[in-house]
Amino acid sequence: MAADSRAKAATLNLRRRLLSSSCRLFFPEDPVKIIRSQGQYLYDEQGREFLDCVNNVAHVGHCHPTVVQAAHEQNLVLNTNSRYLHDNIVDYAQRLSETLPKELSVFYFLNSGSEANDLALRLARQYTEHQDVVVLDHAYHGHLSSLIDISPYKFRDLDGQKEWVHVVCTPTSPQVSFHPQAWMTWQCLSLQAPLPDTYRGPYREDHPNPAEAYANEVKNVVNIAQEKGRKFGGNPVSCAVGLAVLDVLETEQLQAHATNVGSFLMEHLSQQKAKHPIIGDVRGTGLFIGVDLIKDETLRTPATEEAEYLISRLKENYILLSTDGPGRNVLKFKPPMCFSLDNAQHLVAKLDDILTDLWYFFLDMEEKVRSCKTLRIQPNSVKHPSGKRDLCLAHLHQEIHQLQLAFA
Numbered sequence: 001m002a003a004d005s006r007a008k009a010a011t012l013n014l015r016r017r018l019l020s021s022s023c024r025l026f027f028p029e030d031p032v033k034i035i036r037s038q039g040q041y042l043y044d045e046q047g048r049e050f051l052d053c054v055n056n057v058a059h060v061g062h063c064h065p066t067v068v069q070a071a072h073e074q075n076l077v078l079n080t081n082s083r084y085l086h087d088n089i090v091d092y093a094q095r096l097s098e099t100l101p102k103e104l105s106v107f108y109f110l111n112s113g114s115e116a117n118d119l120a121l122r123l124a125r126q127y128t129e130h131q132d133v134v135v136l137d138h139a140y141h142g143h144l145s146s147l148i149d150i151s152p153y154k155f156r157d158l159d160g161q162k163e164w165v166h167v168v169c170t171p172t173s174p175q176v177s178f179h180p181q182a183w184m185t186w187q188c189l190s191l192q193a194p195l196p197d198t199y200r201g202p203y204r205e206d207h208p209n210p211a212e213a214y215a216n217e218v219k220n221v222v223n224i225a226q227e228k229g230r231k232f233g234g235n236p237v238s239c240a241v242g243l244a245v246l247d248v249l250e251t252e253q254l255q256a257h258a259t260n261v262g263s264f265l266m267e268h269l270s271q272q273k274a275k276h277p278i279i280g281d282v283r284g285t286g287l288f289i290g291v292d293l294i295k296d297e298t299l300r301t302p303a304t305e306e307a308e309y310l311i312s313r314l315k316e317n318y319i320l321l322s323t324d325g326p327g328r329n330v331l332k333f334k335p336p337m338c339f340s341l342d343n344a345q346h347l348v349a350k351l352d353d354i355l356t357d358l359w360y361f362f363l364d365m366e367e368k369v370r371s372c373k374t375l376r377i378q379p380n381s382v383k384h385p386s387g388k389r390d391l392c393l394a395h396l397h398q399e400i401h402q403l404q405l406a407f408a
């Protein structure tokens, strides 16, 4: 492949001219141009290596050679729609079924999480003959019109809530979203996949095995779906890739690996919670972890600006992370499953450094004067906590000057 020759600014200009501004960039003020990837790393046009802590779609790592090879080999032979008989689609369905309870055994392959959720919505409506939907507050289900209607996270900024949508509060926080396809792999392969819950449906009271009955009924609904199959979902290349991903998960024992690294990361992030009051909570499972940043313990006000600042400082340190939740104050970790113990250690150390800076950076001037007075500190001796943060130093000098004026 040709080396990247277009300067980042030129790419940005072209993008601004040719793409809709609603296709958002990460870090819009200073976007990152990524031209290459491997494992848990992304590389920019200058060859700088970024640690990817947030890309949950590349489950087993970016450009895994086994996965790339499988796609390439299948592409050389055939890729066509799924209305012909082909072994890849049945092999993939079979391999997936081996990871699930036996009752969950009918598959429907689609092209995206949004398509899957749209189909689920349609099946439910076809079966119940009702339109109403109950959704969790702040939930996101995808970008199709049908899904924006049932995603409070989206519809609040767009058309508003439809009368047939009923929003219920989530009892838990931090809340983070997780791509449904990634969830499928993680939830079903790394945890015990559950049968459908039984508090809904006609079997809940008097059936010896309500979950199984419910699953069978769902199977019938899927079978009679007014849907003749999508053209490209389950195509030979996608299924070859899916099979390769399952192979890598097994051969590299990535589930056990994610469990180990995830609990190490949770433990070390929890230690940071003891040190930095801005961390309100750390929760997660495996490598899917949320860190809730709050301004105060009592009201738990979301520390939105601090979270944004933290993400931008991490980026300066070549670590890519993002925020989520209604207050955009939850740091969301969902790295590729090959994320290592060293990566986790490095991430926590950087987070610790930046959080150490943060307490001072975000105090307002009154609080700074107050804390200096209370602690009987002379402005001359006020030091930036890290003592070496270039980004903050100019700002700090200016503040020390203002403190001196306040003390004069």
Ligand SMILES: Cc1ncc(COP(=O)(O)O)c(C=O)c1O
Residues within 6 Å of the ligand: 111, 112, 113, 114, 115, 117, 140, 141, 142, 143, 177, 178, 179, 180
């Ligand atoms: C929770 C959740 N649901 C649905 C989707 C939509 O999936 P897709 O972008 O593949 O259509 C996403 C995407 O990130 C998601 O996080």
